[in-house]
Structure formats: C-alpha cells, structure tokens
Amino acid sequence: MVKAVSLPAEVVIAGFHALSEPLRVKVVELLRENELCVCDLCAALEVAQSKLSFHLKTLKDAGLVRSRQEGRWIYYSLNLSQFVVLEQYLSEFRRYSPILPARSCSDED
Amino acid sequence: MVKAVSLPAEVVIAGFHALSEPLRVKVVELLRENELCVCDLCAALEVAQSKLSFHLKTLKDAGLVRSRQEGRWIYYSLNLSQFVVLEQYLSEFRRYSPILPARSCSDED
DNA sequence: TAAATCCATCAATTTATATTGATGGATTGT
DNA sequence: ACAATCCATCAATATAAATTGATGGATTTA
Numbered sequence: 624m625v626k627a628v629s630l631p632a633e634v635v636i637a638g639f640h641a642l643s644e645p646l647r648v649k650v651v652e653l654l655r656e657n658e659l660c661v662c663d664l665c666a667a668l669e670v671a672q673s674k675l676s677f678h679l680k681t682l683k684d685a686g687l688v689r690s691r692q693e694g695r696w697i698y699y700s701l702n703l704s705q706f707v708v709l710e711q712y713l714s715e716f717r718r719y720s721p722i723l724p725a726r727s728c729s730d731e732d
Numbered sequence: 733m734v735k736a737v738s739l740p741a742e743v744v745i746a747g748f749h750a751l752s753e754p755l756r757v758k759v760v761e762l763l764r765e766n767e768l769c770v771c772d773l774c775a776a777l778e779v780a781q782s783k784l785s786f787h788l789k790t791l792k793d794a795g796l797v798r799s800r801q802e803g804r805w806i807y808y809s810l811n812l813s814q815f816v817v818l819e820q821y822l823s824e825f826r827r828y829s830p831i832l833p834a835r836s837c838s839d840e841d
Numbered sequence: 842t843a844a845a846t847c848c849a850t851c852a853a854t855t856t857a858t859a860t861t862g863a864t865g866g867a868t869t870g871t
Numbered sequence: 872a873c874a875a876t877c878c879a880t881c882a883a884t885a886t887a888a889a890t891t892g893a894t895g896g897a898t899t900t901a
Binding site (some may be wrong): 769770771781782785786788789801804805813837 | 846847848849850851
C-alpha cells in the first residue's frame with residue numbers, strides 16, 4: 624500500500640482551482656454559515672440555476688462540498704475536512720522556513 | 733481610507749488561481765527549499781524559459797513569490813506571508829464549524 | 842565593442858473554462 | 872394522471888488561460 628510521494632497532489636490542485644473563481648468562493652462563504660439548497664443559492668447570488676449547478680459540480684468534484692437530497696431539494700454543505708487538507712498543505716510552506724516572514728512595515732513590492 | 737469588507741478577496745482568489753496549475757505548484761515546491769534563478773528552474777522542470785517566465789509572473793502577481801536581481805540572474809523566492817494569508821483564509825472556515833472534521837485513520841501520508 | 846547569457850514580453854495559436862438556453866429526470870401536490 | 876418545482880446535464884457559443892517561437896533589453900565576459 625505504497626502512497627505516492629508528493630506529486631503536486633491532484634486533489635490539492637483541484638481544491639485551489641475550485642477556489643479560484645469568485646462565484647464559487649461566494650458559494651462556499653454562504654455555505655460557511657448554513658447548509659443551503661440550490662434554489663437558495665440561486666436567489667442569494669442572483670445567478671441562473673444551470674450556471675450555479677455547473678460551479679457546484681466543480682466544488683463537489685474538488686471535495687469541498689457535499690450534497691444531500693431531501694425531497695426535491697438538494698442541500699449543499701461544506702466538507703470541512705477538505706478545507707483542512709488545503710490549509711495543511713499551505714502550512715507546510717511555513718515549516719520549511721527558518722523564520723516567519725518578517726512583516727515589512729512598508730510592504731511595497 | 734475605508735477598506736472594503738470581504739468582497740471575496742481578490743488577492744485570495746489570485747493566490748488560489750496561481751496554485752491551481754501543476755507547473756506553478758512544482759515551482760513553489762522547489763522554491764520552498766531554495767531561492768532559485770529562472771535558469772535553475774528551467775533546468776529542474778525541463779520547460780522552456782518563456783513558459784516558465786509566464787508562470788512566474790502569475791505567481792508574482794499573486795504575491796506568492798518575490799524576485800531579486802543579482803547580476804544577470806533573477807532569483808525567485810517564496811513570499812511566505814502570502815501563503816499565510818491563504819492559510820488563514822482557509823482556517824476561517826473551520827472556525828464556523830461546531831466540530832472539527834474527524835481525522836480519518838487511513839489518510840495519513 | 843562585440844558576443845554571449847539571462848530573462849521578460851509580445852503576437853499567434855491552441856487549449857481549457859465559463860455562460861446560456863433548452864431538455865428531461867425526479868419529486869411533490871392536486 | 873397531470874402540472875409544478877427543483878435540479879443536473881447537454882450542446883453551442885463566448886471568454887479566458889496556456890503554449891510556442893521570436894524579439895530585444897540588461898548584464899557580463901572576451
């Protein structure tokens with residue numbers, strides 16, 4: 624049961640990709656507070672249903688959200704463990720560094 | 733000097749977008765260990781220089797890397813504080829949750 | 842000064858993603 | 872059974888991102 628060693632983890636890339644689009648980020652920010660059905664999200668975001676459905680699929684394929692059916696509604700909610708995976712991936716960058724990045728006063732580039 | 737309140741933070745989206753492409757992820761993983769010049773990266777990744785340059789620009793625009801010139805070389809390094817920004821953005825999703833997602837026994841790496 | 846190296850940028854093409862409106866499956870209420 | 876609601880999927884189009892080869896600026900070496 625050998626686990627492949629750090630190919631730039633597909634699942635991580637899929638996660639970041641899913642979070643690289645403004646509407647999808649709005650979706651997860653809404654879901655942060657409540658489980659919501661698609662029609663709730665459509666109303667809140669004022670977008671067409673098919674458009675939202677498309678983006679929800681991207682989020683779901685990336686493992687960031689789950690869905691559950693109740694009657695004719697499908698409720699979406701966050702899959703927090705996947706957010707943790709991404710968070711931990713990022714945290715490893717810090718671990719390699721001798722010092723935490725100095726917080727520049729004038730942080731211009 | 734009013735700071736806009738949580739528009740799905742452009743800088744966060746740009747960061748996730750930058751990390752949503754395999755070659756760019758390989759770049760930051762290499763830079764995690766060492767500051768490197770473009771020609772080092774070209775050699776390590778076996779890609780054309782113009783291609784790499786394009787992706788480095790994406791990473792730089794997202795604030796994830798810095799560059800510094802030394803003679804005719806341009807050295808790239810991580811800007812860890814931006815990684816921390818992304819990490820903290822993700823960590824806020826956890827904060828809303830009543831329970832931390834169960835850590836599955838079988839997904840250690 | 843001339844040649845070589847390192848790199849960013851440009852324009853043209855290819856490839857990937859997103860948007861739109863339409864269709865149909867599943868569920869519920871009449 | 873029929874109509875209405877909720878949703879995913881499809882095909883066509885539009886938009887965005889990546890790749891490629893070429894060009895030129897800046898720096899170093901001969």
